Amino acid sequence: MLLTVDIGNTHITLGGFEQETLVFVANLLTGPYRTEDQYAVELLQIMNLHHAEPDEVDGVVISSVVPEVSVPIQRALAHICGVQPLLLGPGVKTGLNILIDNPAQLGTDLVADAVAAIAKYPLPCVIFDLGTATTVSFLDKNGNYLGGMICAGVNIMLHALTTQTALLPHISLQNPNHFIGKNTVQCMQSGLLYGTAAMLDGLAARFATELHEPPTLIATGGMANLVMQNCVSPFIVDKHLLLDGLRLIYEKNRKKPQAPRSKQE
Numbered sequence: 001m002l003l004t005v006d007i008g009n010t011h012i013t014l015g016g017f018e019q020e021t022l023v024f025v026a027n028l029l030t031g032p033y034r035t036e037d038q039y040a041v042e043l044l045q046i047m048n049l050h051h052a053e054p055d056e057v058d059g060v061v062i063s064s065v066v067p068e069v070s071v072p073i074q075r076a077l078a079h080i081c082g083v084q085p086l087l088l089g090p091g092v093k094t095g096l097n098i099l100i101d102n103p104a105q106l107g108t109d110l111v112a113d114a115v116a117a118i119a120k121y122p123l124p125c126v127i128f129d130l131g132t133a134t135t136v137s138f139l140d141k142n143g144n145y146l147g148g149m150i151c152a153g154v155n156i157m158l159h160a161l162t163t164q165t166a167l168l169p170h171i172s173l174q175n176p177n178h179f180i181g182k183n184t185v186q187c188m189q190s191g192l193l194y195g196t197a198a199m200l201d202g203l204a205a206r207f208a209t210e211l212h213e214p215p216t217l218i219a220t221g222g223m224a225n226l227v228m229q230n231c232v233s234p235f236i237v238d239k240h241l242l243l244d245g246l247r248l249i250y251e252k253n254r255k256k257p258q259a260p261r262s263k264q265e
Helices: 036-049 067-081 108-120 154-163 184-211 224-228 241-253
Strands: 002-007 011-018 021-029 059-064 125-130 133-139 145-152 216-220 235-237
Touching (some): 011 241, 021 036, 021 241, 108 125, 108 241, 125 184, 125 241, 154 184
Parallel strands (some): 002 059, 125 216, 216 235
Antiparallel strands (some): 002 011, 125 133
16 A cells, blocks of 8 residues: 655645545544654554554655654654655656755645646646645646646635634625625635635636637545535545545656576576
């Protein structure tokens, strides 16, 4: 089994692959002050919950946008699985041609998204990753990473509304019954979800002009399913795009077993 781990700002997502099949996905909260032992206990419990035995794990690959969590997670997984995890970063082969000013600045989550999109979908394509932040990645028809955008995510906007105003309440994020809100909660839900969807639709229309042809539109991340219900553009929702990308990158970097030498006569 291959374990793929996405360390995000809010959640850590753990995915287990048997060959190319994703057999389980689990999430835990990202905690920057947790120790290696705490993570080891939680990860072991999650694996037991999904009937994944640590001694069946023969590879681990990690993408992280939270540097202070990377090391304890690496050590925890090495301890419970007995294999050294591959952490995405400099020196790791991805096959992605990154055409931005400083390729080292590109988040490993976006790298993994792009690698998976190239393997799975027609190019050119635009990837919308709706997590803590909403990120946008552009891939041309040759699979080159052209650049992107970073916007506030839905939860960031909700947090700003409830902490920077005196009267707006904390609410649950769900689609309201009416596009035009009839009360404060509905107005906030409509503004956040329909507003984000309208932004993504507007961006998608501009991208077709910028790239001189309609791109494949891919949506992923924790908020993708909820927001995409309100979009009119033909988005493909691929919830586990990043985990697929990690699997592909691991395969590119896996050391192949050497063939036995023939005996000299």
